[in-house]
Amino acid sequence: MKSILLPTDFSENADNAISYAVQLYKDVDCKFYILHTYTPVNISTGSMMDNYSTYAVQDAEKEIAAQKLQKIENRLKTDFKNTKHTFVTIASLNLLTSEMTEVIKNHDIDLVIMGTKGATGAKEIFIGTNTMHAIKKLECPIIAVPSGFKYEKPKDILFPTDYKISKSNLYLSLIKELCKEHTSILHILNIYQNIPLKEKQEQTEAFLDIFFEGNTHLFHTGEGQDIVEAIETFKTKHKVNFLIMIYSNHNFIENLLFKPVVNQMVYHTNIPFLVIPSEE
Template sequence: MKNILILSNFEPHSINATTYAMHFFSGQSCHFYFLNIVKVWEYTTDNLITASEDETLYDTILSSSKTKLDTKIAFLKETYTHEDYTFTDLLDYDVFTDAVKQAVKNHDIDCIIMGSNGQSNFIEKIFGSHSTRVIRKVNCPVFIIPENYVYEPIHNALLVLDKDTTYTTHVFDKAFKIIDRKTTRVSVLRLSSSEPLYQKEEMHQIEKDFDQNNIPYFHLSQHTENKGKQLQVVDEVLKTDINIVRTSPTSFTSRILKNTGIDDLILKIEKPTIFLKN
């Protein structure tokens, strides 16, 4: 059975990601954990003062989210009775990434699913959006579903590497637990100005893992502006159904001084994308 963590904030992009997941894992045995992380700072002192003496902190802050999750899970149970799905709700008011890490550890999560609404602001450019923070800080595959994307069967996958990452079977095995490599045709895109010395060996391993010869290979300079837009073009040409991106660790300082491209990819992607951490 797969253990899938879906981050749920009840927004349209989150609801769409849930719908996508229900279709994507159809026919498989899955336990879905729905995690809602309450922003405690949204509750003012007045909210807490006006709460009755009998109400605990849980009642005051989490009860509304608990009700919404219960309603959501009841709907999913009724809608997907034909599937081998089970559901559990999780509530937390911890630091966002800490709450996700804890859920991944406690429930042996195979994959995190998040919806993306393609929006950003100044704070997110400095500290990263929820999506980028989870990708950078949580050691688990993160599956980003673009807002309004409607599920389509997976036939073509694009592996995205950069100058600092290589294809290794043990890292991509995490993605193979999510997609069926036996029925998926793969292409490779490298974000690098030059080809790595190990390219032949790398491509040989990819061909072996996917049982596919003459795999299409493309590269873009890591200095290319608007990497997300360029990825859109490649996806369109190759008729990609899913992107698989291997990421590398980046420091807070380097994020400010130099765009790593991950944020841009998330904001611009039009296809579901799995991010794998080194």
């Protein structure tokens, strides 16, 4: 059984991501952990009555959160009626990434699926603040679902890579499973930039060819293009509706994820993307 964490702030964006998650894994036995965190209230150092009032407010917030989480669970059971899926709701007085770290550790979470939206909704923000923090802090794969994206089968999946990835990365199996479940075409794209592949990179390319032998997969090269531009061009040309990236502090994804996209182009992702942590 796959364990999937679904953070929510009870927004329409979060609800949309949760609905996407249960449809993406509709044929898989899953336990979904629906998590809501609320910000700690500063504890007064004054009178006992002040402290009591603070705790009362926190208890009330937890009760409200629990009720809203139950409504989400009820909606999912009513709308999708999937006997393969079970749900656990968690309301916690904690910071989001801190609580996510604990839940991932304590419940052996395989995957996080969450919505993306900048705090201000600004178009130039590549992904939302919470999602950025999660990608940087959590050692767990994350699928980020853009605001308003309605579920569609991931028919064409784009996997940009510089081939500087570990062949022992256990999370590569997540890609294989996803492609198998949806009979997807996996497009493996290397951005050439006029630099020949080194021997180790060629070995990684050969490894991926064998690893994805049971999946329909194609290798592509985008010569001499800006990385973001190459991804956007390929995505449009091949009607890609799912994107996969391996995150590392030492590869091109670092710049792609946290670089404000201004001047040259506005790159605001409009398809779900899976970010896999490297094993460096």
